[in-house]
Amino acid sequence: MQISELPEIGTKYEIETPKGDKVAVIFLTTGEIELYVLESGADKPSVTRLTSEEARRLGSVLTGALLTIEHEDVEVSFADISDLRIHIHLCPVTKNVVGKSIEDLAIRKKTGVTVVAISRKGQSIVSPPPEMAFEEGDLIVAVGKREQIKACQSVILGQG
Amino acid sequence: MNFLLDLAIVTVSCLALGLASKYLKQASIPAYIIAGLLLGKSGLISFESYDFIQWLGKIGVILLMFYIGLEFNYKGIKEPRRLFAGCTDFAVNFSVGFLLGHVIGLSLVEAFILASAVYISSSAIVISSLIENKRLIYPEAETVVWLMVFEDIILAILLVILTSIMAGSLAMIPVSLAATLLLIVFILAFIRRLSNFIAPLFERDDEIPVLLIFALIFGFSALAYLMGILLHCHISEVIVAFFLGSALAGVKSFRKLLGTIISFKNLFLTIFFFSFGMMFKFQLAALNSADFVLALLALIVLSILGKFVSGAIIGKRLHGSLETGLRVGAYTTPRGEFSVVLIMVVMEIGVLELLPSIELLLALVVTYVIILSIVGSFFAKHGNMISKRMMMGFNKLMPRAHR
Numbered sequence: 429m430q431i432s433e434l435p436e437i438g439t440k441y442e443i444e445t446p447k448g449d450k451v452a453v454i455f456l457t458t459g460e461i462e463l464y465v466l467e468s469g470a471d472k473p474s475v476t477r478l479t480s481e482e483a484r485r486l487g488s489v490l491t492g493a494l495l496t497i498e499h500e501d502v503e504v505s506f507a508d509i510s511d512l513r514i515h516i517h518l519c520p521v522t523k524n525v526v527g528k529s530i531e532d533l534a535i536r537k538k539t540g541v542t543v544v545a546i547s548r549k550g551q552s553i554v555s556p557p558p559e560m561a562f563e564e565g566d567l568i569v570a571v572g573k574r575e576q577i578k579a580c581q582s583v584i585l586g587q588g
Numbered sequence: 589m590n591f592l593l594d595l596a597i598v599t600v601s602c603l604a605l606g607l608a609s610k611y612l613k614q615a616s617i618p619a620y621i622i623a624g625l626l627l628g629k630s631g632l633i634s635f636e637s638y639d640f641i642q643w644l645g646k647i648g649v650i651l652l653m654f655y656i657g658l659e660f661n662y663k664g665i666k667e668p669r670r671l672f673a674g675c676t677d678f679a680v681n682f683s684v685g686f687l688l689g690h691v692i693g694l695s696l697v698e699a700f701i702l703a704s705a706v707y708i709s710s711s712a713i714v715i716s717s718l719i720e721n722k723r724l725i726y727p728e729a730e731t732v733v734w735l736m737v738f739e740d741i742i743l744a745i746l747l748v749i750l751t752s753i754m755a756g757s758l759a760m761i762p763v764s765l766a767a768t769l770l771l772i773v774f775i776l777a778f779i780r781r782l783s784n785f786i787a788p789l790f791e792r793d794d795e796i797p798v799l800l801i802f803a804l805i806f807g808f809s810a811l812a813y814l815m816g817i818l819l820h821c822h823i824s825e826v827i828v829a830f831f832l833g834s835a836l837a838g839v840k841s842f843r844k845l846l847g848t849i850i851s852f853k854n855l856f857l858t859i860f861f862f863s864f865g866m867m868f869k870f871q872l873a874a875l876n877s878a879d880f881v882l883a884l885l886a887l888i889v890l891s892i893l894g895k896f897v898s899g900a901i902i903g904k905r906l907h908g909s910l911e912t913g914l915r916v917g918a919y920t921t922p923r924g925e926f927s928v929v930l931i932m933v934v935m936e937i938g939v940l941e942l943l944p945s946i947e948l949l950l951a952l953v954v955t956y957v958i959i960l961s962i963v964g965s966f967f968a969k970h971g972n973m974i975s976k977r978m979m980m981g982f983n984k985l986m987p988r989a990h991r
Contacts, residue, residue, distance in 0.1 A: 434733045435661050436715055440724060452725045457846075464725040471972075475722045 453483075501577070516544075517577045521566040524586040531558040533584055541572040541580040594635050601627055602858050615713045615965045617924045618958045620858050624865025625954075638866065645863035648856030649929050650829045654805060655853050656711075656740050657833025658846070665737050673731055673902045674738025677920070680898035681707040684890050692883045697753060697942045698949050701934050704746045705953050706891045710924025711736040713961060717968040718919065728912050731902065732919045743926055744830050747933060751824040754937045764821035771815060771823060772831045775808055779835035790841040797845055801836075808832055822937045826929070857925070864928050868954050880951065887956055892967070895920050896978075911979045918971030922964025927957050 430442045434454070442452040448468030455461055461483040466473035478486065502516045525533060530543050546553045546560070547567040553560070562568070570580060581587045601623040609619035627633045635641060664670070685706030689699030714736055723729045752764040779786070790797045809825035816823045836842050896917035903913015931953045938946060967974060 435737050466725050473725045
């Protein structure tokens with residue numbers, strides 16, 4: 429990895445593969461990030477400009493924290509703990525649960541799933557208290573193993 | 589109400605021509621100068637107060653130099669490769685301008701001014717063209733960017749020398765020089781000494797940080813002016829702004845204000861380009877004269893060649909490739925804001941005995957900058973193709989020559 433400073437432009441991080449392809453990441457002083465890929469022998473590089481948010485996402489994929497997304501489900505695994513697979517699931521509230529709280533539904537006890545956040549009218553409530561009642565239109569962020577999430581969907585939410 | 593009318597004319601015309609230049613994917617600097625040319629003294633509208641617009645423009649120059657100082661990187665430029673590149677660039681291109689100025693009958697001082705304006709590339713155009721044309725992954729991009737940094741420091745030195753020469757008599761030159769250096773040292777020490785006091789002020793969310801910046805800039809500019817009067821010489825406020833900027837770069841919390849500085853700089857610098865065009869009296873007779881056209885053409889051709897020659901030397905030495913060097917030359921062809929700043933600073937304090945052919949010099953530089961900013965952008969954009977063609981040409985001429 430070669431790091432060079434480009435005054436008035438930003439900082440360049442460059443890597444050359446054994447094949448001779450070059451990849452460069454340039455952090456512009458404007459806060460945006462440019463990604464260059466120059467295949468060996470190619471006339472022109474391909475360039476894209478990313479926001480810092482997009483770059484972060486791309487970065488986490490590249491660092492190997494494997495993210496597989498099926499619908500609104502994200503699986504997280506860590507390089508150091510190979511047997512751990514956590515599913516983070518996003519499910520909309522159903523009629524079955526509106527007006528009831530996490531405690532009333534005994535979600536954890538019945539399915540093993542933990543509700544880590546509720547998104548209500550565009551605002552997120554992280555670690556909601558157990559006595560908090562669901563409202564129509566809420567989105568639930570639930571964490572658990574794949575089977576637990578499935579159980580939660582069928583038993584609690586009454587889906588499929 | 590009249591100043592509002594003037595301001596409306598300036599901003600609306602710059603906006604219109606600026607937008608047009610962006611749509612045509614051209615550099616916007618010549619657009620603003622042309623707006624000033626069309627509407628100013630040689631053009632259509634008589635302004636209520638030329639002074640007023642010039643004052644605003646002057647703030648633009650001060651902010652530009654302040655910003656350059658702020659971004660200036662003393663540590664990086666000391667690297668031998670970069671120094672070699674910078675010195676080659678200066679030696680070749682300054683000599684070209686100086687010799688040509690001499691040939692067309694300018695005085696020594698005027699030839700020096702012409703050489704400075706011809707030597708210095710436009711950082712604004714060069715850097716934005718590197719980004720837009722996706723050159724950042726190539727090794728020569730780094731060389732080019734550091735060349736621009738080197739040119740910044742040379743600009744500061746040239747400005748100090750030029751303003752000192754303008755002191756009037758030969759005896760005053762050392763006084764003026766010493767006064768400038770003294771003030772620079774004072775500014776650097778002042779900011780360093782007070783940085784603990786100043787730093788928290790820049791972190792505030794109210795109007796204090798912006799006020800503080802302008803108070804420092806105008807305060808030291810005024811100090812330079814007063815010292816100049818006292819010593820009967822001239823100390824350039826532009827230089828003061830440059831060193832104030834580089835002193836403040838050391839104050840950590842200051843980076844937060846970079847965006848603010850850039851906005852102010854962009855606005856006032858645009859007005860400056862307009863005011864530069866505005867002050868210029870187009871004398872068609874002069875522009876039509878065969879001598880003038882010949883001199884201008886020679887200047888354009890030789891100065892473009894100059895950048896290719898210095899680029900080739902730099903490329904050969906730093907990258908081991910002539911073609912890369914030619915690309916460096918193509919990328920650094922555009923001239924722009926610094927040439928204008930130089931000529932403007934000199935014009936303002938110019939001692940007329942030293943500048944017998946100032947009209948010719950001014951006409952040359954104005955037309956030169958307009959043409960070279962446009963032609964230069966073209967060269968920068970098509971640098972790869974141009975250098976490839978040139979290499980093919982060389983190889984045809986000298987089939988056995990090694991690359």
